[in-house]
Amino acid sequence: xxxxxxxxxxxxxxxxxxxxxxxxxxxxxxxxxxxxxxxxxxxxxxxxxxxxxxxxxxxxxxxxxxxxxxxxxxxxxxxxxxxxxxxxxxxxxxxxxxxxxxxxxxxxxxxxxxxxxxxxxxxxxxxxxxxxxxxxxxxxxxxxxxxxxxxxxxxxxxxxxxxxxxxxxxxxxxxxxxxxxxxxxxxxxxxxxxxxxxxxxxxxxxxxxxxxxxxxxxxxxxxxxxxxxxxxxxxxxxxxxxxxxxxxxxxxxxxxxxxxxxxxxxxxxxxxxxxxxxxxxxxxxxxxxxxxxxxxxxxxxxxxxxxxxxxxxxxxxxxxxxxxxxxxxxxxxxxxxxxxxxxxxxxxxxxxxxxxxxxxxxxxxxxxxxxxxxxxxxxxxxxxxxx
Numbered sequence: 001x002x003x004x005x006x007x008x009x010x011x012x013x014x015x016x017x018x019x020x021x022x023x024x025x026x027x028x029x030x031x032x033x034x035x036x037x038x039x040x041x042x043x044x045x046x047x048x049x050x051x052x053x054x055x056x057x058x059x060x061x062x063x064x065x066x067x068x069x070x071x072x073x074x075x076x077x078x079x080x081x082x083x084x085x086x087x088x089x090x091x092x093x094x095x096x097x098x099x100x101x102x103x104x105x106x107x108x109x110x111x112x113x114x115x116x117x118x119x120x121x122x123x124x125x126x127x128x129x130x131x132x133x134x135x136x137x138x139x140x141x142x143x144x145x146x147x148x149x150x151x152x153x154x155x156x157x158x159x160x161x162x163x164x165x166x167x168x169x170x171x172x173x174x175x176x177x178x179x180x181x182x183x184x185x186x187x188x189x190x191x192x193x194x195x196x197x198x199x200x201x202x203x204x205x206x207x208x209x210x211x212x213x214x215x216x217x218x219x220x221x222x223x224x225x226x227x228x229x230x231x232x233x234x235x236x237x238x239x240x241x242x243x244x245x246x247x248x249x250x251x252x253x254x255x256x257x258x259x260x261x262x263x264x265x266x267x268x269x270x271x272x273x274x275x276x277x278x279x280x281x282x283x284x285x286x287x288x289x290x291x292x293x294x295x296x297x298x299x300x301x302x303x304x305x306x307x308x309x310x311x312x313x314x315x316x317x318x319x320x321x322x323x324x325x326x327x328x329x330x331x332x333x334x335x336x337x338x339x340x341x342x343x344x345x346x347x348x349x350x351x352x353x354x355x356x357x358x359x360x361x362x363x364x365x366x367x368x369x370x371x372x373x374x375x376x377x378x379x380x381x382x383x384x385x386x387x
Contacts, residue, residue, distance in 0.1 A: 012324035019367035023255035031251035039244030043251040055176040059210035066165040066187035066200035068243040070098035073183040087135035088118040089335040114291035120148040137163040141301030143172030170299035196253035217243035266367035267300035277378025310358040
């Protein structure tokens with residue numbers, strides 16, 4: 001009896017494949033030999049120092065995930081029940097959860113059609129007496145309009161927390177995403193550009209916030225100061241949790257961070273090949289692709305297209321699957337979720353978000369995707385649309 005092929009076996013081009021630089025095994029072996037497996041070890045310190053130099057930030061602290069970094073930032077906002085934060089609905093649940101856990105009210109703002117980032121022109125109308133923070137999400141490695149956002153924050157006395165999970169090594173007006181606001185959060189999940197499996201980072205240029213963050217991520221204690229010999233014992237100092245990433249993960253991450261330019265160049269090669277291969281469909285108005293403003297430099301985290309409607313998207317993804325290509329859609333808008341409904345939101349309230357969410361198709365993009373594979377993907381998309 002012939003064995004039936006599974007869907008996983010029929011996919012020859014996966015959506016994502018973590019890239020290895022060749023030094024991960026060496027560093028991991030060194031970490032294992034050191035017997036220092038816990039957080040804030042030698043490899044974590046090297047990662048943090050590299051990020052501080054590279055991104056020009058006063059403090060970069062590794063965390064177990066970007067979720068943990070966001071929760072750290074939310075704790076540092078000193079929110080009271082009923083305080084409000086402003087953010088886009090088109091993002092991962094962690095962005096909202098970090099603040100909802102602190103009993104803050106989440107106010108969703110619509111996104112821009114060109115970048116799918118928060119529409120900065122709609123933020124001020126959402127600011128009220130209880131607003132405490134703005135949380136821009138840099139979608140697909142392209143920066144939000146941070147000058148406008150920081151201007152609003154200054155005008156209204158608000159904190160800005162950048163969700164730069166997808167924005168590591170991308171810039172806005174020459175400044176690295178995650179370093180422009182009061183706090184920034186990175187992801188090194190295996191689906192991101194630079195990977196550790198599961199890890200993140202909290203960034204800030206404010207020494208007071210950096211000091212408190214160090215305590216928050218160490219279960220609310222000054223244990224880090226104790227290990228540096230700055231205090232003779234450590235104790236409970238503040239609210240906190242266990243947000244420090246293992247040095248084994250930091251060893252893997254260091255190899256990735258040292259190869260940031262190599263990895264970015266490989267991702268750009270794929271991105272540019274997609275852009276060239278799909279240009280006829282863009283010119284014909286059949287699809288739209290991501291817009292990168294001139295004052296932004298992308299890290300090429302994602303290549304997505306926007307199709308005519310939800311039905312077209314469903315059929316395109318199925319067509320690509322039959323061709324052995326794993327393409328996906330992205331977020332279900334948070335305001336249309338059951339929790340969003342409990343907050344008083346409903347479908348129709350953020351029309352651009354809902355329009356784009358129904359039409360996005362993300363194509364495979366990872367360092368190491370071969371030219372012939374990228375060409376096969378664009379040919380499949382063109383064939384679907386009859387080009």
